Amino acid sequence: MAKRILVTGASGWLGLGIVKALLARGDEVIGLDIHMSPQLSALRQHYPRFASVEADLGEWSQVMEAFRKHEPQAVVHAAAIVGVVHAADIPVKAMRVNVEGSVNLFEAMRFHDVKRVVNISTEETYGDFTAHIIDETHPQKPTSVYGLTKLAAEHYGRIYADRYGIECINTRTCWVYGPDLPRARVPKVFIDAALAGQSYHLKAGGDLAVDQVYIDDTVAGVLLALDKPKHRFDAYHIATGQAPSIDDVARIVRELVPGADVSTSPGWYLHGDKFPTAKKGALDISRARKELGYAPKYDLRKGIEHTLSLARESLRSA
Ligand SMILES: NC(=O)c1ccc[n+]([C@@H]2O[C@H](COP(=O)([O-])OP(=O)(O)OC[C@H]3O[C@@H](n4cnc5c(N)ncnc54)[C@H](O)[C@@H]3O)[C@@H](O)[C@H]2O)c1
Structure with missing residues (x-):
């Protein structure tokens, strides 16, 4: 090796x-x-x-x-x-x-x-x-x-x-996704807004299903x-084999951060508010499981929970 x-x-x-x-x-x-x-x-x-x-x-x-x-x-x-x-x-x-x-x-x-x-x-x-x-x-x-x-x-x-x-x-x-993601994308935009006590409404794309x-x-x-x-x-x-919707992401953030005001609307998701996304979905991870022994440890809820707790920690120590 x-x-x-x-x-x-x-x-x-x-x-x-x-x-x-x-x-x-x-x-x-x-x-x-x-x-x-x-x-x-x-x-x-x-x-x-x-x-x-x-x-x-x-x-x-x-x-x-x-x-x-x-x-x-x-x-x-x-x-x-x-x-x-x-x-x-x-x-x-x-x-x-x-x-x-x-x-x-x-x-x-x-x-x-x-x-x-x-x-x-x-x-x-x-x-x-x-x-x-x-x-x-x-x-x-x-x-x-x-x-x-x-x-x-x-x-x-x-x-x-x-x-x-x-x-x-x-x-x-x-x-x-995870702590310190360097671009304004879901779930970061929801998490940052929720922790800052601000509202964030995604104008379109709530029903986009994408592996995260x-x-x-x-x-x-x-x-x-x-x-x-x-x-x-x-x-x-190297993904999860699941495709939760962007609306699922907003819902999980609302459940984990009491009072969070984050939401979505249906319609085609736009990258950076300008480029319509390609049609997405889940990436089958059977090959990686079988050949590499890959087994993701985080589903979306657990991953967001972990990202939130690290973000809270870093806010406390700032
Ligand atoms: N983050 C994601 O969601 C995601 C998803 C799929 C694939 N990827 C792939 O993962 C890789 C890393 O992505 P990331 O999210 O860490 O991006 P990032 O922008 O944080 O990191 C890219 C790095 O490449 C460096 N770089 C750019 N031009 C360079 C050059 N000419 N010479 C040397 N270094 C240069 C940048 O300085 C930067 O540090 C990329 O290949 C990306 O395509 C990322």
């Missing part, structure tokens, strides 16, 4: 979670990001097994230098321009980071003989779901710039697997994919 892992996007929300989980179990970690967050830098004081690298994945020479200097044995790829709205606002940069950056990474792996990468991918690569619950064989026809760039990275990975024997394992996750997975379960799934000695598949759903 690889013990010196390079994590891209290490300052990011999921990347940092993955770095911490790897360090906690004793691995050596190299955290690469285009900018160093204070949380990432702070890890250096506690873990001599941690090294950080400020590098732009879009710059081939910087990626190669990181591999030359730190000699990773495997990679978790979490760096990206993330989100449907964000990527649509800066499509050229999204292509440069998500596609060119991934190819630079695969090339560096080829030159340095690194054989495994777990690429964090997304349900956005599917576009419109054709059923309430879908498995990993569902056609991938993205309807967003973000989904298209993430699909391109997956396909490049397949070519590098065929040509150069690099195993590129894709963990396709869905809407990940707690961050710790996502991180656990990524590590299982990283550790499995031999893979029969190159893609796994």
Whole structure:
């Protein structure tokens, strides 16, 4: 099992979670990001097994230098321009980071003989779901710039697997939530409003059914994919297999925070109030259960409860 892992996007929300989980179990970690967050830098004081690298994945020479200097044995790829709205606002940069950056990474792996990468991918690569619950064989026809760039990275990975024997394992996750989610999305918007004693009404999209997975379960799934000695598949759903509606999320927050005034209206959900979402649903996790032993610990209620209690703690200590 690889013990010196390079994590891209290490300052990011999921990347940092993955770095911490790897360090906690004793691995050596190299955290690469285009900018160093204070949380990432702070890890250096506690873990001599941690090294950080400020590098732009879009710059081939910087990626190669990181591999030359730190000699990773495997990679978790979490760096990206993330989100449907964000990527649509800066499509050229999204292509440069998500596609060119991934190819630079695969090339560096080829030159340095690194054989495994777990690429964090997304349900956005599917576009419109054709059923309430879908498995990993569902056609991938993205309807967003973000989904298209993430699909391109997956396909490049397949070519590098065929040509150069690099195993590129894709963990396709869905809407990940938990403490400090860095974007204004459900359930964060409801939780933040409820704790601040403010009202939040989502104008449309209450009936959107979408798989929502707690961050710790996502991180656990990524590590299982990283550790499995031999893979029969190159893609796994790391989600919950359930698709609660956005209205369910609001109801749970109302039940858990007495007096919370959060609600939704029916209609098509809009990303950032402007882009209609693709049709969503649940991601079947049977393959990940069987092949990886993945078993999510949080259903939506438990995940929101946990997020709330951590948010309350951080408000108390602020
Ligand atoms: N959060 C979710 O709900 C979700 C769902 C599905 C998939 N994903 C995937 O998980 C991964 C991490 O997402 P996140 O939510 O942590 O996002 P994030 O925005 O918090 O993290 C992304 C990180 O990538 C870094 N980055 C951007 N451009 C870079 C570059 N050129 N070179 C090096 N680093 C660069 C950013 O600085 C940031 O720290 C992404 O690949 C995303 O597509 C996230």
